Amino acid sequence: MAENPFKENIEMVEKEYSEKMTPGAIVYLPGSSVVNKTGSWRVFMPKFNRDKCVRCFMCYIYCPEPAIYLDEESYPVFDYDYCKGCGICANECPTKAIEMVRETK
């Protein structure tokens, strides 16, 4: 999986936020939202079929989280730590390369 591009920010936020309480518990650096792994309550998960993918980036553009990165060949990579399983990527994919499947623990 591609490395999270916010990694450095996350570390900074974690450090700043834990060391000093700001008025109104404001977080002064961007990226704090990625500290919270929002993928933990997912019901459906996107299953990706590489063969059908035409690399149009639609899933990448529409992902509201954004939990989709592009690898070196511009294929989407799903970050399941943050994917909430909303299914927007599957809905937008013109070639139906993404299928939402019920996640089993």
Add this chain to the structure above:
Amino acid sequence: MPMRKVMKGNEAAAWAAKLAKPKVIAAFPITPSTLVPEKISEFVADGELDAEFIKVESEHSAISACVGASAAGVRTFTATASQGLALMHEILFIAAGMRLPIVMAIGNRALSAPINIWNDWQDTISERDTGWLQFYAENNQEALDLILAAFKVAEDERVLLPAMVGFDAFILTHTVEPVEIPDQEVVDEFLGEYVPKHAYLDPERPITQGALGFPAHYMEARYTVWEAMENAREVIKEVFEEFEKKFGRKYHIIEEYRTDDAEIILVTMGSLAGTVKEFVDKKREEGVKIGAAKITVYRPFPIEEIKALAKKAKVLALLEKNISFGIGGAVYTDVGRALINEKEKPIVLDFILGLGGRDVTFENLEEVVEIARKAMDEGVKEEVYWIGLRKEIL
């Protein structure tokens, strides 16, 4: 020169808002405070106030819009009452937790059921734990003055908490009284332009507001609200002093009236304080040693001032237009909290009266004094006394 005008309490609140020059006012009409946003919208429409007036679809949206505006970094004002305030309940915690100095005028009104639009303090008293500062006005002049003072306290760097200023429904909101409107320049000097200290929008300084607080941080965040409320005690004193210098009217956290040699002190809030003072004068003429005290600032609760007051009298009689079911008057329990560790304390009596706009008459107050007198000799007979209750229809 300050201008003197005859106006309703609601108009006085609107004038206070106009003088404070908020940039955003979001409000939803509700009896009895409808006239406040109505008047402000007139000011805005006439170009007398340079502000954004947001018409919203409910009180929940009104306070939410205020939270948004205040978080974006501007002075913000709203007004409501009763059920409207109750509808805001959820967001009131958020405004305080995010430390946004919003000021809200409240026409204190009873809560349903049964539906009742008249005065008591149940609405604001029920919101006492939200982290908002609370002021109670005795007359229309105080409504105007306390709103100005509330802005100054709320926006102080040591406080940064929202504030509500209550003035009694109809008794003040719809009654005309002469009100002195201070000069805009003096108000400008007093309040200054609002400079947001922590919450503001700036592309160069990206921030997350209202963020998720995990157990590792939540408690500290709540503590800072507590700390801010504690700081407010000192700040309020400073602001009241500065207010006197600028406008010539002196305010006290607890205003005492003829308490020096009083055996019985009637403690109350809001417009009832006016009636009680009048009553004290009458009883003094009859030679009864009686005094009055008015709680102007209810949150932070004036613990030290209550302790000082308690040293002066044999009986403190709490006159309250609210009830916390299952225990008694809310202010009574607060006063009890203030006195619980004192070695010598007076008898403290709890009187519930004037709920839902029921008149509080001199006869009612005579009854209170009679009970207080008896309590000195025979002790406290009842936990809570309901005054003016029509037992025959129960």
